[in-house]
Amino acid sequence: MIRIDFNRLRFLVIDDNAHMRRILRTLLHGFGTREVYEAEDGAAGLEGFTHYSPDIVITDWAMPIFDGLELTQMIRQPGANTNPYVPIIMLTGHSEKKRVIAARDAGVTEFLAKPISAKGLYQRVLNVVANPRAFIRTKSYFGPDRRRSANPNYAGPERRKGGKADVIKQQPLLDKAKSPT
């Protein structure tokens, strides 16, 4: 069995709505986290990301100055900051298909539609901690592997070139923990 020691995780919460920041802080403290930093827009969020080096970023989408999508694109710049691999959970009222795909293509790790629930947030955090994904860099994308699983029934062309070895199996910590010692 696996357990997350939230006390060892540092979060950065970016949302322009003070009520939502308070709710997120309350939930994260409830999980056992002590270090929760807040920012009220994308610019302050980027500054907080550089300053606090969070383990996990939780960001809203719709925000003034620059939004959560632009913030994600700025974080996912290899070489531009200390941790372009940081897990980013996008918490948003946008749940339309095109929005979810845009978030995925910007490099968001997990997507969580509002209204928020303790269970939903916990599951996203558990997933990014226990099932870290490989990163993919192409000419037009840098971010978590968008293929969450191999589909044995997929019949279309292989869009990644480089032979069959292009997917590296990475055993999730969750599976490792489930396996007998």
Add this chain to the structure above:
Amino acid sequence: MSEKKANLAAVSTFADHEVILPPNKLKKAVQKVKPDAKVEFDPVARAEAALAELAADFTQWMEQECIRLDTARKAVKASGLNQGTCDALFLAAHDIKGQAATFGYPLVEPVADSLCRLIEHTPDMKRIPLGLVDQHVDAVRAITHRNTRGDSDANATMLAGKLRHVTEEFLAHANRDRPEYLEQILAPALAPSEPSN
């Protein structure tokens, strides 16, 4: 393995992409426990309890969000529909859409969602019907002020359904020359909201 090496990502290069295994910095937070180990506390239950303690403030917060929406509506009336007033109205409605259910007003959410769709998907912002905006804002305020909590109020459900219907009819007409866009905005949500328990 040296600390420097441990902090390096493992990179495999292929014809048109690289697969990178970043150092797992979150491993520190993973604890493997025996299945029969005593659970000290349920983090989800504790977070829900913490949120319940906050609930005493939700009525006041919802009222503040309603005032913000009303203020944005008044700004539209005073200054007309421009990028600034439209953005403020959309953000106010969008925040209500995302928070109303958490605050205990689930029937406000579909009204706010309908208003968001009206603002976002009308091709020309100058053509957003202000009468319909008014009806949405008034409905949000009415449902909130009548303290219609829960999801079983027939009047609020009917009001939300009617506003949604009128909005969708308007959007279908306004986007009649953009069938692909229309199909996109009519597609079901990919990320349905999750039950709170």
